[in-house]
Amino acid sequence: MTTTITTSLFLLLVLSCVLQASSNGDAEILSRVKTSRLSDPEGKLNDWVITGDNRNPCNWTGITCDSKNGAVTAIDLSDYGISGGFPYGFCRIRTLINITLSKNNLNGTIDSSPLSLCSRIHVLILTENSFSGNLPEFSPEFRNLRVLELESNFFSGEIPESYGKLTSLQALNLNGNSLGGIVPAFLGNLTELTRLELAYVQFEPGPIPSTFGNLTKMTYLRLTNSNIVGEIPDSIGNLVSLVNLDLAQNGLSGEIPESIGKLKSIYQMVLYINQLSGKLPESIGNLTAMRNFDVSQNNLSGELPETIAALQVVSFHLNDNLFTGELPRGIALNPNLVDFKIFNNSFTGSLPTSFGKFSGLTEFDVSTNRFSGELPPYLCYGKKLEKLIIFSNQLSGEIPETYGECDTLNYIRMADNKLSGEVPVRFWELPLTRLELSNNRLEGSIPLSISKARRLSQLEISGNNFSGAIPARICDLGGLRDVDLSRNRFSGSIPSCINRLKNLERVEMQENMLDGEIPSSVSSCAKLTELNLSDNRLRGEIPPELGELPVLNYLDLSNNQLSGEIPAELLKLKLNLFNVSDNKLSGKIPSGFQQDVFLPSFLGNPGLCAPDMDPIRPCRSKPEPRFILVISVVCIVALIGALVWLFIKTKPLFQRKPNRTDKVTIFQRIGFTEEDIYPQLTEDNIIGSGGSGLVYRVTLKSGQTLAVKKLWGGPGQKPESESVFRSEVEILGRVRHGNIVKLLMCCSGEEFRFLVYEYMENGSLGDVLHSEKEHRAVSPLDWTTRFSIALGAAQGLAYLHHDSVPAIVHRDVKSNNILLDHEMKPRVADFGLAKPLRREVNNGVSDVSPMSCVAGSYGYIAPEYGYTSRVNEKSDVYSFGVVLLELITSKRPNDSSFGENKDIVKFAMESALSYSSPSPEDKAMNQDSPGNCRDLSKLVDPKMELSRGEYGEVEKVFEIALLCTSSFPISRPTMRKVVELLKEKKPLE
Structure with a gap:
């Protein structure tokens, strides 16, 4: 007995020593990898140090050990801000099965040879880093690999065939990489897969492999925006465990297969922005577990089957298709319905009365259909409705009183219907940002209580029978940008308090019965671009103060009873349209308006005069003694002109x-x-x-x-x-x-x-940055000027994309097409390749018509232009990102210093991936900025002498440039967002 106890104690002692030795070895491995392979700028791994009291790595940050034997099993350093290359050395820990390094700054390639050290691991997660090169190969020894997540890196090339042999794999995520080839059929061999994500990859056009039907354990399949074409295979019905199916934003065509009705476990089905056609299969009605259903922006047609309408979905999107017929009554009985969007179809009949009565609707959009009858009275029964959009139908009757009690409503569009009667008083008081009631048969007046709608920015009620005075209380709505009261029966004067509406951009009050004078106080509305007061009964003189409006380009005061002279101050305006015809104006037309292009603007004012503007009468002047002499001189000049003409x-x-x-x-x-x-x-x-x-x-x-x-x-x-x-x-x-x-x-x-x-006195930005001439006006450009140029050019492009109607895509944004005036203020120029965005639908995406050839300049052309003939605003955003890099580096987009087959974008990206920790000098320069700065020494034009604050600003602009030049258009910000990012004082997050 004593011998047995002694033996057991001895074995425990030996095991303890072995584990202690193993633990010490693991600690040495971790410490060595941290020192040699990783950079820890935030100091989160400071406890990875072997000391007398700190030899057990199980207590270290990010380390997980087996509770029974104390062996290291997992390393999770997610979002620790570490950088460096892939830490192969971790895999020398023989008990390690989980490596998770997501959301860091790791970079470089991953080589298959040293990676073989890691063949024992079960989980490898490297999402949101900066790894590049081909996807890593996995040898047959990786037989236990179950989770492989490489999302949001810069991997390229085709998916290796070795991936088809990882038979234990349960999750594969390659989202957001620049992979080539098509979706490989061999992935259908991974029969243990439960999750497969290949979204935003931009493969070459190819189909969904029919072999995917073998993946019967699959619960999550995501192929969003990955250039998938062809029909959805019938084998999709074999994925009976599928919970989430996302095939959106591709080029899928043909009919949705009837077999899709076998996916009894499906919770979400997302097929929007494709080219699917035909009717919805009746079998979809069998999917009683489904809660989110989106087939919007396709070419689907026919009536909505009652079985599908009866599904108890939360989100139901059929918008932008070709559906016809009436809505089944059962669709309004769904107790789960929250988000209902069926706009841009051809549905007919009346809307079910009980809509909203049995569920908490938040968004209801049935616009641009052919619905008739009255509005459903219970839409806000659940007190959750936020957006009500019903424009462009044939709906009639009055607006239900219950809508005025819906305090959650913030957005209403009811234009282009046949609604009648008075608008409920409380309806005007709702916390709306937009109220659109135009082109109906509504009547009554605007109540004083409209002043409670303090968030209102757009008030559009034109084309109705509203009457009474415009209440002065409307001036309490300081956020108003767009006011359209035209084509009604409003009377009285324009409120003189209009000067309080500092955000006004457009005012349309034409075709009413307004009288009184135009208030001079409107000159305080500095953002006003359009003012239309035509076809009223306004009297008095035109206020000279209108000439002080800095951005007014549309002024129509025609068909009123205005008198007096045309103020010369209006010549200060940069008018695209100017009309004061059919008034009672008199006197001489200011000389700057004495041009044929303005002639129609003055007709119908018998009192006006001007020389050489027939039929405007010439201005009379008293004859002078020198009149005959003048005539003689004119005749002599004419004779000389005739003689010289031949020459x-x-x-x-x-x-x-x-x-x-x-x-x-x-x-x-x-x-x-x-x-x-x-x-x-x-x-x-x-x-x-x-x-x-x-x-x-x-x-x-x-x-x-x-x-x-x-x-x-x-x-x-x-x-x-x-x-x-x-x-x-x-x-x-x-x-x-x-x-x-x-x-x-x-x-x-x-x-x-x-x-x-x-x-433009200073020529183009390209000349200033790249010209070798030493007599340039500014040489070199300081950072303040460069930043000002970047912001101004961004604002110009943002105007084209977001504020111009129609929107315009420039298609040749480059430094040579950004001109600089005497104050170095930029002007976007050269619109020879520009095209209006006609908002045609291509797979549901709005863009310009296809181009017969690639347009733009080498080095500035977005990568997607190489595989599609269509462009949209994001092509300009990419080109602008190149210009930002030019401003930082003063190098041309294809400068030879970048090396063979590299342009400024690749050079900047590689610099971003391989930047080192900041030097002491850099730290000192950026001590006022939070976090760590990039080492931009290889990028920044050495001729710029940057202050501490400027260096941080350069880094922010560099980050914006990287966003703009993303390989994927969807990842790029809009130009409006670029302007916001540039204006922000804080560093880019």
């Missing part, structure tokens, strides 16, 4: 005057004509040459300097030149923004065409 006719084309048949269009107020310009289009005045023509610097006698682009050939002679001319005229002729170059006029004749712009 002029024989001069070269650039010295001849235009023919009388030339078409001249004026876009801005100018004090010159085409005859002042044409003689100066000489060889000595050429300052540039491009694919479409020559650019001249023209200095007028007045001292004004212009830039004139004379296009190659005449109309019909060179299609690309004609396209440039048309694009510049159509787009720049109507665009008004401080960061977009101004087109002043254009002239087109039988032998020539030219465009006249404001002259």
Whole structure:
């Protein structure tokens, strides 16, 4: 007995010693890897140090040990801010089965040879790092690997065949990498898979492999936005364990297979933005566990089956399809329904009365259908409704009183129906951001209590029978941006308190019965771009203060009873439309308006006069003694002109005057004509040459300097030149923004065409950054100026993308197309390749029409242009990101210093991935900024001398540039967001 006890104690002692030795060995491995392979700038691994009291790694940060034997089994360093390469050395710990290193700054490639050390692991999670190169190969020894997650890195190449042999794999996640090839069929061999994610990968166009039908244990399948084409295979019905199916944003076509009704466990089915057609299979009605159903933005048609309508889904999206027929009544009985969107279809009949009575609806959008009948009275029965959108139907009757009690409503659009009666008083008081009731048959007045709607920014009630005065209480709505009260029966005067609405951008009050004077206080609305008060009974004089509105470009005061003279102060405005016709104005038209382009603006005012503006009567003046002498001089000049004409006719084309048949269009107020310009289009005045023509610097006698682009050939002679001319005229002729170059006029004749712009003294940004001439106006550019240029150019592009109607995509954003005036303020220029965004649907995505060839400039073209002929705003965002990198580096996009087959984007990306810890000098420079800064020494133009604060700002702009130049368009911010990011004072998160 004693011997047995002694033996047991001895064995325990030996085991303890072995475990202690093993523990000490693991600690040494961890400490060595940290020192040699990883950087820990945030000090989160400071306890990874072997000391007398700290030899057991089980107590170290991120380490998990087996509770029975104390062996290290898992290393989880997620979101610790560590950097460096892949820590192969961790795998020398023989008991390790889990390596999780997600959300760090690890980079470099992962080589298969040293990776073989890790063949015993079960879990490898490296998501949200910066690993690059080909996906790592896994040898047959990785027979126990169950979880492999490599999402959001920079891996490239095809998925290796070795992945098809990882037969124990249960989860594979490769989302957000730049992989090639198509989705491989061999993944169908992984019969233990429960989760497969290959989203945002941009494979080559290819189908869903039918072999995926073998994955019967699959619960989660995500192939979002990965260039999947063809039909959904019938074998999809074999995935009977599937809970989540996401095939959105691809090119899937054909009908949805009937076999999809076998997915009895499905909770979410997402198929939006594809090209699916035909009817919805009746079998979908069998999916009683489904709660989220989205087949929007396809080409599906037919009626909605009652079995599908009866499903108790939470989110139901059928919008942007071709559905017809009436809605089954049972759809409104669903107790789970929260989000209901079926807009942009052709549904008919009435809306079920009980909608909202049995569920807590939050969003209800049935707009752009053919519904008739009255509005469902219970939509807000659950007191949760936030958005009510029913515009463009044939709905009639009154707005239910119950809607006015819906305090959760913040967004209402009811335009273009047949609604009638008075709007419930409480309806005006709701905490809305937008209220749109236009083009109905509503009546009554705006109550004083509208002042309670303090969040309202858009009030659009045009085309109704509203009457009474516009209440002064409307001035309490300080957030109002857009007010459209036009085509009603409002009377009384315009509230003089309008000056309190500092955010007003558009005011439309035309076609009412307003009287009184135009309040001069409107001049305080500094953001106002459009003011339309036409077709009213306004009287008095036009307030000269209107000329102080800095961005007003649309002013229509026609068909009123205004009197007095036209204020010369209005000449300060940069007007795209100006109309004061049909009033009682008198006196001389200000000289700046005495142009043919403005003639219709003054008709119907018998008291107005101007020289040479037939049918406007000429202004009378008293005869002077010198009248006869003047006439004589004029006759002599005319005679001399006739004699000289023959000589002029024989001069070269650039010295001849235009023919009388030339078409001249004026876009801005100018004090010159085409005859002042044409003689100066000489060889000595050429300052540039491009694919479409020559650019001249023209200095007028007045001292004004212009830039004139004379296009190659005449109309019909060179299609690309004609396209440039048309694009510049159509787009720049109507665009008004401080960061977009101004087109002043254009002239087109039988032998020539030219465009006249404001002259930019400092040339292009490309010239300033890259020119080798030493007599540049600013050399080198300091960071403050560069940042100002970046912000101004971003604001110009944001205007094109988000504020112009229609939106415009530039298609050739580059530093040479950003011009700089005498104050170095930027102007986006050269719209020869620009196209309006017609919002055509391509797989549900709005973009311009397909292009016959790639447009843009080498080094600036977005990568997706290589595999699709369609572009949208995100193509401009990529190009702008390249410009930001130019501003930081002062290098051209394809500078030879980057190395072979590298451009500025690849160079910047590699620099971002391999940056080292900041030096003491860098730390000192950034001591006011939180966190650690990148080492940008290899990137920043060495000629810039940066202060501490500027260095942090450069880093932020660099981060924005990386966002803009993301390989995936969906990952890039909008230009509006870019402006916000640039304006933010804090570092980019």
